[in-house]
Amino acid sequence: MNSTDIQIALCGSAGDGTIAAGDILRNAVAAMGYRVICFDVYPPEIRGFGKCISRVRITTEQTYALKRQSDLLVSLDDSHAIPHAGEVRTDGAIVYESKPVGHCPEGSHMSGHILPGQIPYGIPLRELAEKTTGGSRSRNLVVLGVIAGMLGFSPAPFQKIIEKKFAKQGSSVVSRNLAGFQAGYDAGVNTFKLDNVYCVPQEKAASAGQVLMLSGNAAVVQGCMDAELNTFFGYPITPATTIMERLATSLPKRGRRLLQTEDEISAIAATIGAGYTGARAATATSGPGLALMAEMLGLATMAEIPCVIFVSQRGGPSTGMPTKTEQSDLNAALYGSPGDCQRIVIAPTNVEGCYRCAGKAFEMAEKYQTPVIVLLDLYLSNRYETVTLAESGPPFNLNANKPLRRMEAGELYHRYAHSEDGVSPRAVPGDMGCMHVVTGLEHNTLGRPNDSDEVHTAMSRKRHDKLLAALQHPDFTVTKRIGHSGRVKVGILAWGSTFGESLEAMFMAHAQGISCAAMKVVMLSPFPTEAVSAFMDDCDHVLVPEVNYEGQFAHLVQGILARPVVRLSRVPGSPMPVELILGEIRRLAAMV
Amino acid sequence: MTAQVSSSVSSPHRYVIIGNGVAGNQAAERLRERDPEGQITIITNSRMLFYNRYLLPQLFHEHKDWRALLAYPAEYYERQRIRVLRDCWVTSVDSRKRQVMLAHNEAISYDTLLVATGGRPYLPEELVECRHLIHPFGTYEHALAVRKALPENGSVVMLGGDMIGLDLARTLLALHYRVILVTHENTFWPHQPVGEERNQFLAILQKMGIEVVDGEAQGGAIAIEKGASGLPERRVRFRQGGDIYGDVVMSFYGLLPLVEFMMGSGTDIERGLLVGTNLRTSDPHIYAAGDVCQIWSEKDNVYRFYYGHRNVRAMGAVAALNMTGGNEHFSTTQDEALFQNEQGYIDSPFWAYD
Ligand SMILES: Cc1cc2nc3c(=O)[nH]c(=O)nc-3n(C[C@H](O)[C@H](O)[C@H](O)COP(=O)(O)OP(=O)(O)OC[C@H]3O[C@@H](n4cnc5c(N)ncnc54)[C@H](O)[C@@H]3O)c2cc1C
Numbered sequence: 054m055n056s057t058d059i060q061i062a063l064c065g066s067a068g069d070g071t072i073a074a075g076d077i078l079r080n081a082v083a084a085m086g087y088r089v090i091c092f093d094v095y096p097p098e099i100r101g102f103g104k105c106i107s108r109v110r111i112t113t114e115q116t117y118a119l120k121r122q123s124d125l126l127v128s129l130d131d132s133h134a135i136p137h138a139g140e141v142r143t144d145g146a147i148v149y150e151s152k153p154v155g156h157c158p159e160g161s162h163m164s165g166h167i168l169p170g171q172i173p174y175g176i177p178l179r180e181l182a183e184k185t186t187g188g189s190r191s192r193n194l195v196v197l198g199v200i201a202g203m204l205g206f207s208p209a210p211f212q213k214i215i216e217k218k219f220a221k222q223g224s225s226v227v228s229r230n231l232a233g234f235q236a237g238y239d240a241g242v243n244t245f246k247l248d249n250v251y252c253v254p255q256e257k258a259a260s261a262g263q264v265l266m267l268s269g270n271a272a273v274v275q276g277c278m279d280a281e282l283n284t285f286f287g288y289p290i291t292p293a294t295t296i297m298e299r300l301a302t303s304l305p306k307r308g309r310r311l312l313q314t315e316d317e318i319s320a321i322a323a324t325i326g327a328g329y330t331g332a333r334a335a336t337a338t339s340g341p342g343l344a345l346m347a348e349m350l351g352l353a354t355m356a357e358i359p360c361v362i363f364v365s366q367r368g369g370p371s372t373g374m375p376t377k378t379e380q381s382d383l384n385a386a387l388y389g390s391p392g393d394c395q396r397i398v399i400a401p402t403n404v405e406g407c408y409r410c411a412g413k414a415f416e417m418a419e420k421y422q423t424p425v426i427v428l429l430d431l432y433l434s435n436r437y438e439t440v441t442l443a444e445s446g447p448p449f450n451l452n453a454n455k456p457l458r459r460m461e462a463g464e465l466y467h468r469y470a471h472s473e474d475g476v477s478p479r480a481v482p483g484d485m486g487c488m489h490v491v492t493g494l495e496h497n498t499l500g501r502p503n504d505s506d507e508v509h510t511a512m513s514r515k516r517h518d519k520l521l522a523a524l525q526h527p528d529f530t531v532t533k534r535i536g537h538s539g540r541v542k543v544g545i546l547a548w549g550s551t552f553g554e555s556l557e558a559m560f561m562a563h564a565q566g567i568s569c570a571a572m573k574v575v576m577l578s579p580f581p582t583e584a585v586s587a588f589m590d591d592c593d594h595v596l597v598p599e600v601n602y603e604g605q606f607a608h609l610v611q612g613i614l615a616r617p618v619v620r621l622s623r624v625p626g627s628p629m630p631v632e633l634i635l636g637e638i639r640r641l642a643a644m645v
Numbered sequence: 646m647t648a649q650v651s652s653s654v655s656s657p658h659r660y661v662i663i664g665n666g667v668a669g670n671q672a673a674e675r676l677r678e679r680d681p682e683g684q685i686t687i688i689t690n691s692r693m694l695f696y697n698r699y700l701l702p703q704l705f706h707e708h709k710d711w712r713a714l715l716a717y718p719a720e721y722y723e724r725q726r727i728r729v730l731r732d733c734w735v736t737s738v739d740s741r742k743r744q745v746m747l748a749h750n751e752a753i754s755y756d757t758l759l760v761a762t763g764g765r766p767y768l769p770e771e772l773v774e775c776r777h778l779i780h781p782f783g784t785y786e787h788a789l790a791v792r793k794a795l796p797e798n799g800s801v802v803m804l805g806g807d808m809i810g811l812d813l814a815r816t817l818l819a820l821h822y823r824v825i826l827v828t829h830e831n832t833f834w835p836h837q838p839v840g841e842e843r844n845q846f847l848a849i850l851q852k853m854g855i856e857v858v859d860g861e862a863q864g865g866a867i868a869i870e871k872g873a874s875g876l877p878e879r880r881v882r883f884r885q886g887g888d889i890y891g892d893v894v895m896s897f898y899g900l901l902p903l904v905e906f907m908m909g910s911g912t913d914i915e916r917g918l919l920v921g922t923n924l925r926t927s928d929p930h931i932y933a934a935g936d937v938c939q940i941w942s943e944k945d946n947v948y949r950f951y952y953g954h955r956n957v958r959a960m961g962a963v964a965a966l967n968m969t970g971g972n973e974h975f976s977t978t979q980d981e982a983l984f985q986n987e988q989g990y991i992d993s994p995f996w997a998y999d
C-alpha cells in the first residue's frame with residue numbers, strides 16, 4: 054500500500070461541533086499535503102437543529118468525488134449516525150460514545166447497529182472530555198484526537214489549526230480544546246486497531262502555487278476578490294448565503310461595498326444598476342431567488358448591461374429542499390425570463406472551477422455586455438477541496454471592456470451600434486459626449502425605443518450572435534474531454550458537480566476494461582455544439598447523468614443536436630452515486 | 646425441528662447470549678437450527694468476532710491477521726441472522742424484567758438468556774499490584790504484544806503453568822525461546838495431578854526443554870520488578886529471597902468464572918453460576934454454559950466446573966436444545982486424567998481442539 058484513499062464521515066446533531074471537527078480535520082490533513090474533498094450536510098438553517106454530517110475524503114492522488122462508502126464513521130449522536138452505519142465498508146471502523154449520559158432506550162445505541170464486518174470502537178468521549186476540560190463540550194475535539202491517533206497522524210497540524218480556530222474565543226477555550234484533542238489522541242494511539250483503514254504518511258509535495266482549502270462558495274468569493282469585484286447586492290438564501298457572508302467581510306476591507314437588500318428583486322436591480330454605472334457587480338442566490346430575478350435579468354439582456362449572478366441550486370421547485378443538492382435550475386438559468394433572453398450560463402465542476410468561473414464570469418459579462426449566470430449547486434457550494442492557486446497571480450483579464458472611442462464634437466453616441474462581433478463600445482454615465490437612452494424597450498442603435506420588425510430582428514440577432522464568441526473565450530475551458538481517446542463504447546456527458554462522480558465512475562470503468570471517456574460541459578449557454586457533437590461522434594453510447602428529475606441537460610443536448618442520449622436522472626437530494634453511473638456504463642458497454 | 650417455546654413470551658422469541666466464546670457461538674448455531682424465526686443476540690465485550698484462542702500460539706510462528714483466526718466469517722452472522730453486539734459490557738441482569746443491562750445504559754430484553762461469559766485469569770493476591778509488569782495471554786492483542794516484547798531467543802518466565810500456558814510453552818520452545826516454569830498448585834490447571842503423578846508430568850516438561858523452578862519450595866512468587874540495566878526486562882522475586890529473570894513474565898494460574906454481573910440477578914451462584922445437567926440456572930429463563938458455570942455432578946455430589954473446548958462446546962449445544970424446549974443433559978461422567986500421548990507430550994481427554 055503506497056497511497057492513501059480514506060473517507061471519514063463525522064455525524065452528530067447541530068450543536069455537537071460536528072462541522073467544526075470536520076473543518077479542523079480537513080484543514081489539518083490538507084496542511085500535511087494530502088488532497089482533500091469534503092462535503093458537509095446540515096439541517097435547514099431556518100430550523101436550526103437536526104443532523105449534521107461532515108464527510109472528508111483524504112487522498113494522495115487527485116480524486117473527483119466523495120466515495121459512496123466511508124472507511125470510518127464517527128458518531129457524536131447515535132440517533133443521527135445509526136442510519137449511516139451501513140455506509141461504512143467492510144473492515145471499516147465506527148467510533149462512538151461508549152458512555153452516554155442517561156438511559157439509552159433499547160436499540161438506540163450505535164453498538165447494536167454495527168454490521169459483523171465492521172469494527173466497533175466504543176470510546177468514552179464524554180468522560181475524556183470531562184476529565185480533561187471539565188465539561189463535555191469538547192467531545193468533538195476528543196473524537197478528532199481519537200481518529201488522528203488511530204490513523205497515526207502527527208498531532209501538530211491539528212493543534213495549530215485548533216489554536217487558530219479558537220484564538221478569538223480566548224486562551225482558555227484554546228487550551229481546553231487542545232487538552233480535549235490530546236486526551237482523544239492518546240486514547241486513539243493506545244487503541245488496538247482491528248480495522249484496515251490506513252494513511253500513508255504524506256511527503257508534502259512541492260506545489261506550483263498556493264494550496265488552499267476552500268469550499269465552492271469560498272472559492273467563488275476568492276475568484277470575485279481576485280477579479281476585483283466592486284459591489285455586491287444580495288439577499289440570504291441557502292446554499293448561497295455564505296458567498297454573501299464571506300464577501301461582507303472581504304469587500305469592506307478593500308474599501309468596496311456590499312448591501313443586503315430587502316429581497317432578490319432589489320438585489321438584481323441594484324446589481325444591474327451598478328453594472329450600468331461601470332462598477333463590477335454581482336449577486337448570489339438560489340433557485341427561488343433566481344425566479345424572482347427573472348424579469349430583471351431580461352432588462353440586463355435588453356440593455357446589454359454586464360452583471361454576474363451566482364446561483365447555487367438546491368432541491369426544488371418552490372422552497373423545496375433547502376439543504377439538499379440538486380441540478381434542477383438549469384432550465385431556469387437558461388430560459389427563465391420572458392422574451393428571447395440570451396445570456397451566458399457557465400457551470401463549474403469542482404471547487405477550483407468555482408474560482409476560475411467566478412473570475413471569468415466578470416470578464417465575460419464585461420466583454421460581451423451581458424448577464425452571466427454561474428450555476429453551482431449545494432454540493433459544490435458546500436464541499437471543500439484543496440485548491441492550488443497560481444503563484445503568478447489571478448488568471449483574469451480585468452480590462453475586458455471593449456475600448457470606447459472618444460466622441461467627436463456633435464457626434465451621436467450609438468450605444469447599441471452594430472459591429473462585426475456584435476459588441477458595441479460601452480459608455481458609462483459621465484463619459485464625455487456619450488449621453489444615451491437605456492431602456493427595457495426594444496431600441497435602435499441609439500437606445501431609443503423602436504419596435505419595427507427590422508430593428509427587433511437585427512437587435513435580437515446582435516444579442517444572440519455576440520455571445521457565440523464566448524465559446525472561444527480566452528483561457529476558459531468551455532468543454533473538456535478526459536479518458537480514453539478515439540472511439541469509445543461509452544461517453545459520459547456531464548455538467549456541474551456531477552462531473553466529479555462521472556470521472557470517478559469512468560476511472561472505475563477503465564479498471565474493468567471498459568473503453569470510456571467523459572466530457573465536461575462548462576459552458577451551457579451558448580451551447581458548445583461542435584465540441585459536444587464531435588465527442589458524441591466518438592461514442593457508441595452517450596450517457597448523461599444529472600441530479601434532476603426531468604433530465605434538463607439531456608433535453609438541452611437532444612434539443613440542440615437532435616441526437617439520442619441515455620439519461621440517468623435522479624433526485625436523491627445528494628450527489629449522484631458513483632456506483633449508479635458505473636452500473637449504467639457497464640450496462641451500456643455490454644450492449645451490442 | 647421447530648422450537649417449542651412458551652406462549653407467554655414474545656414472538657419471535659428473543660434469545661440473548663452473553664459471551665462470544667465457544668459456548669455462546671455453539672449455542673447460537675444450534676438455536677438457529679432449532680428456531681429459524683427466533684431473534685438471536687450475542688453480547689460481548691470484545692471488539693472482535695469469535696475467534697479460536699487455541700490458535701493464538703500460532704502467531705509466534707507467523708504473523709496472521711486476526712481475520713485468519715475467525716471461527717466464522719462476518720457473513721456467517723448476517724446469513725444466520727445472529728446479531729452480535731460487540732464492545733459492550735454487561736453490568737447486570739434484571740431477571741424480573743428479563744433485561745440485560747449494558748455499561749452504556751441500554752437494557753436488552755430477553756425471553757431466554759444464556760450466560761456464557763467464560764472466565765478470567767486468576768492472579769494470586771500478592772501479584773495483583775505487579776499486574777502491569779505481567780504479559781497477559783487471552784486475546785489476539787495480548788499475543789502480539791508478547792511477540793513484540795520477546796527478543797530473539799529471549800526468555801519467558803511462566804508463573805503457574807496451566808494448560809493454556811503449557812500449550813504456549815510448546816510453541817515457544819520450538820521457536821528457540823527459553824521457557825522457565827515456576828510451579829504452583831495450579832500448574833496443569835484445570836487438571837490437578839498430585840504426588841508422584843505430578844512429578845512425572847513435570848519431568849516430561851523438563852524433557853521437552855522447559856526449565857522448571859519449584860515455585861512452592863521458594864514460597865511462591867511475591868513480586869515482579871523491572872530488570873536492572875544489562876539484565877532481562879523483568880525480575881521475579883520469591884518469598885524465600887531468591888529471584889529469576891526473564892524478558893517477559895506471564896501468569897497462567899487457571900481461570901476464575903466471570904459472574905460478578907449476575908450477583909443481583911437472583912440466580913444461585915457459588916463460584917460459578919450453578920446449573921443442573923440441563924444447564925438451567927435457578928431462574929427458569931436463564932441458562933449457563935462454558936467456563937462460567939458449575940454443573941451438578943451426581944457422582945461427586947457437588948457442583949463442578951468442566952473446562953476445555955470439548956466440554957464447553959457440548960454445553961453450548963445442550964443449553965440451546967433446552968432453551969428451545971428440549972430435555973438434554975450434559976454428561977458429567979467422563980475421563981479426566983492427564984496422560985502422555987504418542988508424541989510424548991502431555992495430553993488431556995477434554996483439553997483439546999478439534
Ligand atoms: C489463550 C487460550 C488458549 C486456550 N487453549 C485451549 C485449548 O487448546 N484446548 C482447550 O480445550 N481449551 C483451551 N482454552 C480454554 C477454553 O478456551 C475455554 O474453556 C473456553 O474458551 C471457554 O469457553 P466459554 O465460551 O465458556 O468462554 P470464553 O471463550 O472465555 O468466552 C467468554 C466470552 O464472554 C465475554 N464476556 C465475559 N464477560 C462479559 C461481560 N461482562 N460482558 C460482555 N461480555 C463478556 C468475553 O468477551 C468472551 O467473548 C484456552 C483458553 C485460552 C484463553
